[in-house]
Amino acid sequence: MHVSVREVHVSSEPDSSFFLRVDWKGRGLGSGFQVLLTDGQDAWRGDVSEAAVCQEAEELEMAPERYILDLEQALTGTQSSATYSFTLAPSPPDRRAALTLAYEKVQKDISFRLGSVLLKAVPEPAEAVSEFLIHSLQRGNKLERLNQKLDEENQRLRQEQQRITTELKRYAEGKETLETELYSRFVLVLNEKKAKIRSLQEAVTHLQETSSRGQKKEDSVKSDRTAGQEEDDYEGSTDEEPEEVKSTAAASTSSTRGRSSASPLDDSLKDIPDVAPCRKRRLRHLEAPDAEQPSSHRKRYTAAWDGFTRIRRGFSPSPLHFPF
Numbered sequence: 001m002h003v004s005v006r007e008v009h010v011s012s013e014p015d016s017s018f019f020l021r022v023d024w025k026g027r028g029l030g031s032g033f034q035v036l037l038t039d040g041q042d043a044w045r046g047d048v049s050e051a052a053v054c055q056e057a058e059e060l061e062m063a064p065e066r067y068i069l070d071l072e073q074a075l076t077g078t079q080s081s082a083t084y085s086f087t088l089a090p091s092p093p094d095r096r097a098a099l100t101l102a103y104e105k106v107q108k109d110i111s112f113r114l115g116s117v118l119l120k121a122v123p124e125p126a127e128a129v130s131e132f133l134i135h136s137l138q139r140g141n142k143l144e145r146l147n148q149k150l151d152e153e154n155q156r157l158r159q160e161q162q163r164i165t166t167e168l169k170r171y172a173e174g175k176e177t178l179e180t181e182l183y184s185r186f187v188l189v190l191n192e193k194k195a196k197i198r199s200l201q202e203a204v205t206h207l208q209e210t211s212s213r214g215q216k217k218e219d220s221v222k223s224d225r226t227a228g229q230e231e232d233d234y235e236g237s238t239d240e241e242p243e244e245v246k247s248t249a250a251a252s253t254s255s256t257r258g259r260s261s262a263s264p265l266d267d268s269l270k271d272i273p274d275v276a277p278c279r280k281r282r283l284r285h286l287e288a289p290d291a292e293q294p295s296s297h298r299k300r301y302t303a304a305w306d307g308f309t310r311i312r313r314g315f316s317p318s319p320l321h322f323p324f
Helices: 050-059 064-075 125-259 266-270 275-284 293-314
Strands: 002-008 018-024 033-038 043-048 084-089 099-107 110-121
Touching (some): 050 110, 064 099
Antiparallel strands (some): 018 033, 043 110
16 A cells, blocks of 8 residues: 655635645556545545546546556645645535545646545544554654665765775875886886897997908908919029029030030130029019010020020120120
C-alpha cells in the first residue's frame, strides 16, 4: 500500500486549510485509489475505482497513460496551486453531508476538470485525524532517518574526498619529484652518450690519421727501396761494363804490340795515357744513364781503339783525335 499526504488549497474555501491523503495499490493510480480529506476537525472519505479512472480518460479524450500522469501530479504531486486547483461542493461543506471534491488542471489561463470523487463524512473524524498524524509522524521519522543516513554518507564522502585530495597532492608532489629526477637522469645519460660519441669520433679520426700516416710512410719506404734497387742495378751495370771494355782493350793492345814490336812510334805512344781506366773513372762520376747509354760507351771505345789501330798501322805523325 502506497500513501501520499499533501496540503491542498480549495478555491471555494480560501480561509480554510485542507489536507488530502491518497492510498493506492499497485504501480499507480490507474488501478484505483482511496481519498481522505480533513480540515483538522471533520473528515470525509471516498473511493475511485479503476473503471472510473478509465471513464474519465475517455471523456477527456486523453490517452490513459497521459491522464494517469496528470492525475498523480494533481493528487500526490507537489505542483503549485497555479497548476492544479480543487473545489468542494456544496460550499460551505456540511460536516455531516456528502461532498464532491473536483480537481482541475490550469494551463495558459484555461482550466479543465480532470475528475471528481464523492466523499462521505467520517463518523469519527478524530480517528481520521489521528491517522493523518500517525502517518505524518511515521513519514517524518522515516525522512529523519533518511536524512541522518544521508548526513552520514555525506560525512563519509567528505572524509573520502579529503583523503583522496591528500593522496592526489602527495601523488602530484611525487610525480613532480619523479619527473625532476628522471629529467636529471636523462640529462646525465644524454651527456654521457654525447661524451662517448665524441670520444668514439676522436678515436676514429685518430685511427684514420694514423692509418694515413702509416700508408704514406709505407709508400715512402717502397719508393726508397725501389730507388735504391734501381741505383744498385745501375752501379752494377756500370762497374761490369768497363771491366769488359778493359779486358777487350788489353787483348787488342797485346795483339797489336805483338804484330808491330819494332815500330818507331812505341816511344811516343808510351806517353799516351791508357784511355780505358780514365773512361772508367769518368763513368763513375756521371749520373744514372738511360737505357741506351751502355751502347754509346761501347761505340766510343770501339772508335778510340780503331784510331789507335790505324795510327799503329800507318805510322802517321798527325795528331791524335779521340772522340770523347
